[in-house]
Amino acid sequence: MLRTTRRLLRVYQWPKNLLVLMPIVFAQEMNRPGEVLLALAALAAFCLASSGAYIFNDIRDLEQDRGHPTKRRRPLPSGEISVAAAAVLAVLLVAGAGCLGWWVRPQFLAALGAYLVLTASYTLLLKHVFLVDVIAVALGFVIRAMAGAVAINVVFSNWLMVCTLFLALLLSLGKRRTEIALLDEQAGAHRAVLDRYDTAFIDQLLLLVAGGALITYTIYTCSPEVVARVGTDKLYMTLPFVLYGLARYLWLIRETHHGGDPSALLLRDWPTLATVALWMAACVGLLYWT
Numbered sequence: 082m083l084r085t086t087r088r089l090l091r092v093y094q095w096p097k098n099l100l101v102l103m104p105i106v107f108a109q110e111m112n113r114p115g116e117v118l119l120a121l122a123a124l125a126a127f128c129l130a131s132s133g134a135y136i137f138n139d140i141r142d143l144e145q146d147r148g149h150p151t152k153r154r155r156p157l158p159s160g161e162i163s164v165a166a167a168a169v170l171a172v173l174l175v176a177g178a179g180c181l182g183w184w185v186r187p188q189f190l191a192a193l194g195a196y197l198v199l200t201a202s203y204t205l206l207l208k209h210v211f212l213v214d215v216i217a218v219a220l221g222f223v224i225r226a227m228a229g230a231v232a233i234n235v236v237f238s239n240w241l242m243v244c245t246l247f248l249a250l251l252l253s254l255g256k257r258r259t260e261i262a263l264l265d266e267q268a269g270a271h272r273a274v275l276d277r278y279d280t281a282f283i284d285q286l287l288l289l290v291a292g293g294a295l296i297t298y299t300i301y302t303c304s305p306e307v308v309a310r311v312g313t314d315k316l317y318m319t320l321p322f323v324l325y326g327l328a329r330y331l332w333l334i335r336e337t338h339h340g341g342d343p344s345a346l347l348l349r350d351w352p353t354l355a356t357v358a359l360w361m362a363a364c365v366g367l368l369y370w371t
Contacts, residue, residue, distance in 0.1 A: 089139070089156040089167060090132040090174075093348065098127040100222055100245065101229035106361075108235040109311060109368055116233045119185055123232035126181040127225060130193055133174035134200040136167050141204050150263065185232050192228035196221060211277040215253040222249035238310075240301035247294035251287060251327070255334040258283045284335070291327045298323055313371045322360035329353055 105111055105120040139146065139157045143164070146152040156162045175197065182190035199221055207217040226245045230237035257278055301307055302316035329352055346353065 085156050085161045086170075089136060089162055089170070091135045092132075094131065094135065095128045096348070097222065098124055098131060098225060100225040101127050101232070103226055103241075103245075104230035104235055104237050105233055106364060107238070107241065107311070107368065108230070108233065110233055110235065111365070111369065119232050120229060122181055122185050123189060123229060126178045126185065126189075126193055127196070127228065129174045129181065130178035130197055131200075133171040133178065134197060134204075136171035136174070137201065138204045140164055140167060140171075186234070188234075189228055189232045192224060192231050196224045196228065199224065209274050211274055214274060215250060215257060218253040218256075219246055219249035222246070222252075238301055238304070238307055240297055240304060240307070244294055244297040244301060247290045247297060250290040251294060251330065254283050254287050254290065255330065258287070258334055287331060287334075291331060295320075295324060295327060311368055313367055315367050315371055316364070318367065319360055319363045322356050322363060326353065326356045326360065329356065 101124045102120055105116060110116040110120075136157075139155060142152075143157055146155060146158040149158075152158060157164065157167055178193060179190065182193040199217060203214070203217045203221075208214045223242060223246050226242060227237065257275070258280055261275060261278055261280060261283070299317070299320060302320065303314075307316070308314045329350075330346075333346065333350065333353075348354065
């Protein structure tokens, strides 16, 4: 039951919520215990809320998932857990996230609420609208980053927000490409909007957003405003990690079709995991010890 519940909550997706911690790193607040506690509480709130949203999505897509080659193994489509039990758990998770969010600060609770409204809108409507579906998923990542800044009441660079949007679009488009490759001619039967996409079109968009992510991150690291705020002009030294990570992800989704689940990819592909870890270590080192 514990294993089934963990799969239902999609605990392996929680790394996405680490974006909530990005503001405290780049705002150089990691040496303040009170702010760290608020940031960790915000992270926990998003983990609870996102799991509740995943359950709601699984309940809504129950019939379609039963015909999917991989999603049919999830706890709800496979019948390992009842819809009623899953619904009760989802309500408890969202309620717990709300209480935790209010404790962090009311403004953060508003950001958390915006995330839940977006995910509910995606499940009910937006996932069926061509292009809007991938943009909606990407905005969920941006809200996470913004909420992290609100939680500790700091100003977050607009360039870093735009970069986050491009990176999130990259992950979202990669997932779409893998779905189409996996389902092939049955893609439209699983979700009608998938018929509007093809791999050639998605490949063009992937190059566009990957380039956008690299350019905006480069501008962020070299921006005079950012340099003055963080006290170092050496953040550009982290660019090789970003470039390699982008290239690695593009190669994976094109050659191995392993981009369908970015969180699982991060945990499974050791070069990607190592790159993210090295990038984070470099950022912390440059921001706090230079």
